[in-house]
Amino acid sequence: EPEVTQTPSHQVTQMGQEVILRCVPISNHLYFYWYRQILGQKVEFLVSFYNNEISEKSEIFDDQFSVERPDGSNFTLKIRSTKLEDSAMYFCASRGTSGRRGNEQFFGPGTRLTVL
Amino acid sequence: QKEVEQNSGPLSVPEGAIASLNCTYSDRGSQSFFWYRQYSGKSPELIMSIYSNGDKEDGRFTAQLNKASQYVSLLIRDSQPSDSATYLCAVNPWMDSSYKLIFGSGTRLLVRP
Numbered sequence: 001e002p003e004v005t006q007t008p009s010h011q012v013t014q015m016g017q018e019v020i021l022r023c024v025p026i027s028n029h030l031y032f033y034w035y036r037q038i039l040g041q042k043v044e045f046l047v048s049f050y051n052n053e054i055s056e057k058s059e060i061f062d063d064q065f066s067v068e069r070p071d072g073s074n075f076t077l078k079i080r081s082t083k084l085e086d087s088a089m090y091f092c093a094s095r096g097t098s099g100r101r102g103n104e105q106f107f108g109p110g111t112r113l114t115v116l
Numbered sequence: 117q118k119e120v121e122q123n124s125g126p127l128s129v130p131e132g133a134i135a136s137l138n139c140t141y142s143d144r145g146s147q148s149f150f151w152y153r154q155y156s157g158k159s160p161e162l163i164m165s166i167y168s169n170g171d172k173e174d175g176r177f178t179a180q181l182n183k184a185s186q187y188v189s190l191l192i193r194d195s196q197p198s199d200s201a202t203y204l205c206a207v208n209p210w211m212d213s214s215y216k217l218i219f220g221s222g223t224r225l226l227v228r229p
Binding site for chain 1: 148150152158159160161162165167204206208212213214215216217218219220221222
């Protein structure tokens with residue numbers, strides 16, 4: 001069964017440092033997403049990406065955040081200058097395009113980001 | 117603001133019973149609805165998707181959708197201790213070209229052996 005993978009599983013960083021979270025979506029999927037979940041809170045949408053560009057971003061996704069698909073398999077989320085409040089689980093998700101099931105999003109295992 | 121509401125629980129049921137989880141949503145035009153299961157410290161795992169009014173069954177799980185009432189539910193038959201998790205309801209908003217998901221806060225289910 002194909003699955004979304006993410007690395008690293010846990011990232012600890014100092015406030016103000018840059019971090020890059022990596023994701024490998026399911027191979028034939030074309031739509032990619034980042035979500036985050038602060039401990040004890042809802043899963044929140046950050047950004048969607050299709051055809052090598054952002055299709056939508058949330059209010060959370062400010063100028064400190066960026067996404068990139070540097071090659072045919074990886075999808076990255078960069079946080080330029082981390083803040084304490086960026087500490088959360090970050091989930092990558094992908095979906096295909098075929099029929100109704102193309103709406104289904106599959107999530108990776110997540111990266112736990114801890115900002116000290 | 118598009119909202120998805122769930123009772124946080126915990127919902128406690130004995131092993132073998134039917135667990136009933138409920139969700140309401142505010143965006144009347146929403147078309148796609150999903151149930152995810154999330155174990156503590158893990159990522160959301162897709163259980164069911166439903167798009168049309170009525171019931172959809174998959175094994176021990178049944179999703180029910182009532183668009184007029186803006187209500188979607190998940191029934192788990194023959195509940196097992198391994199079903200103990202948080203169940204997240206998620207919705208695609210109407211006319212949203214990105215198909216992003218709006219999540220509820222989840223209902224925690226405890227299945228007592």
